[in-house]
Amino acid sequence: MAESYDYEVIVIGAGPAGSLAAAEAARAGKKVLIVEKDTEVGIPETCGGLVSASGLSNIIEDTSVIKRKINKGSLIVKDALFEFSFEKSNLVEIERQLLDKKLAGIAVREGSELILGSYAFYKKENGVNLVYIKGKKLTAKYIINAGGSSYYLKKEGKVLATQYMFALKNGYYDGIAVYINKELYPKMFGWYIPYDEGLAKVGAPGSPDVAMLAVKKIFEKLKLNGKAVKMLSAYLINGGPFYQYNTRDYVMVGDAGGQTKPTTGGGIIFGGVGGKIAGKLAGKDALGTYNNEYYEHGPGKDLIKQVKIKDVYEMLSDSAIFKIASVLHERNISFVEDEFDYHSKLIKKVLQDPTLAFKLAEVMPSVAFSYLKSLLLS
Ligand SMILES: Cc1cc2nc3c(=O)[nH]c(=O)nc-3n(C[C@H](O)[C@H](O)[C@H](O)COP(=O)(O)OP(=O)(O)OC[C@H]3O[C@@H](n4cnc5c(N)ncnc54)[C@H](O)[C@@H]3O)c2cc1C
DSSP: OOOOOSEEEEEEOOSHHHHHHHHHHHHTTOOEEEEOSSSSTTOSOOOOOEEEHHHHHTTOSOGGGEEEEOOEEEEEETTEEEEEEOTTBOEEEEOHHHHHHHHHHHHHHTTOEEEOSOOOEEEEETTEEEEEETTEEEEEEEEEEOOOGGGOOOSSOEEEEEEEEEEEEEOOOOSEEEEEOTTTOSSSOEEEEEOSTTEEEEEEESSHHHHHHHHHHHHHHHTOEEEEEEEEEEEEEOSOOOOTTOOSSEEEOGGGGTOSOTTTOOOHHHHHHHHHHHHHHHHTTOGGGHIIIIIISSTHHHHHHHHHHHHHHHHOOHHHHHHHHHHHHHTTOOOOBGGGTOHHHHHHHHHHSHHHHHHHHHHSOHHHHHHHHHHHHO
16 A cells, blocks of 8 residues: 655755755655744844855855855964965855745745744654644654754754854954854854944854853954844754764754764754755655765765864863964965865865974874874874
8 A cells, every 4th residue: 555644755944954955855756845933934043154155055056145255264362363364265154044045945946835933843653754733743754854953962062152243333354253262162162253344243152141251352352342233042063963863764954963063063054965965865765875875975974074173172272272373374374165164174284284294293282183193194
């Protein structure tokens, strides 16, 4: 007897990962439903909006979501500021809300149904995927869970972060800035991202008070001041992939599956591609091969490496990072091409330069240096 379902694919969440998954599955001819708990796609916006242009081209062709190219970046550590050129990088800032809406639009144009303002409650009963929405019980052959950070199931690796939008009273810095202070932010850093003339997004891990300490330092070093006009607190995922619960008819993609760069928590591209692959596989009735396609042979392979790079970062003191920054600054090192997404490539390039590698070996704890070398050069 043929199996019959209300939908072949139900996608939980209309973030980038969910919409990309839905678009692919619908394009392959599947009957797809996306369920979104909020009443507007892309709102609330909990994002800095930094991605690489090459990464972005993997999830959307339309470049109108790009706001600007970022041409420089400052690293603030131990009261010093090192500025690096990003001219050769392809780091861009996007309008995140617009991206989410455009991707949902593509999913709908491909034939997906989209329900807003409905919380999806998923349950498997007698081997059948059930999704309850607004008192209705729906069955689905495949579930793609793209519900974001609240579904991320690793105990470690979920960091509350606060980001403010500041109206600047004096001046404007049109590069990005990163503030390192291991005592305040042991696993991450504070950040500054220019938005529009006179507006900037500034944030850090932690509650609003703790993040404000980063704001103060960043503003002091960039010689800026201003007034917060918006504040958001949300979880960043930086604990690496979580694929243990993926099965032949259920996968977790995007933040839910830990598809973010563990070094920064950035997940638009890695999660978006994760959604896209899930949708394609559901379209071919091959969802059971997801872990193989994404983690063994796809971008997830680099994410697993990046978790280990983050471990090295955690070993470094502010003094060691100050010394590393001095070495890199002296040699005018900066990101090129897709190194903003694949940090391992930048670090590999540095380690392959004998003079630089020698200098780094002098300033890094030897355990951290040899671990990094064995990870990237073996
Ligand atoms: C402060 C901050 C700054 C960031 N900056 C960057 C950055 O600069 N670059 C970058 O690449 N990444 C950044 N990120 C991370 C990025 O925002 C996420 O990785 C990305 O949003 C993940 O996409 P997603 O589709 O997996 O999940 P989300 O975008 O979170 O979408 C999940 C969707 O599912 C919906 N949902 C959840 N549960 C249910 C349910 N039960 N039923 C129905 N709907 C549900 C939610 O409402 C939401 O719309 C940042 C994150 C934070 C917190």
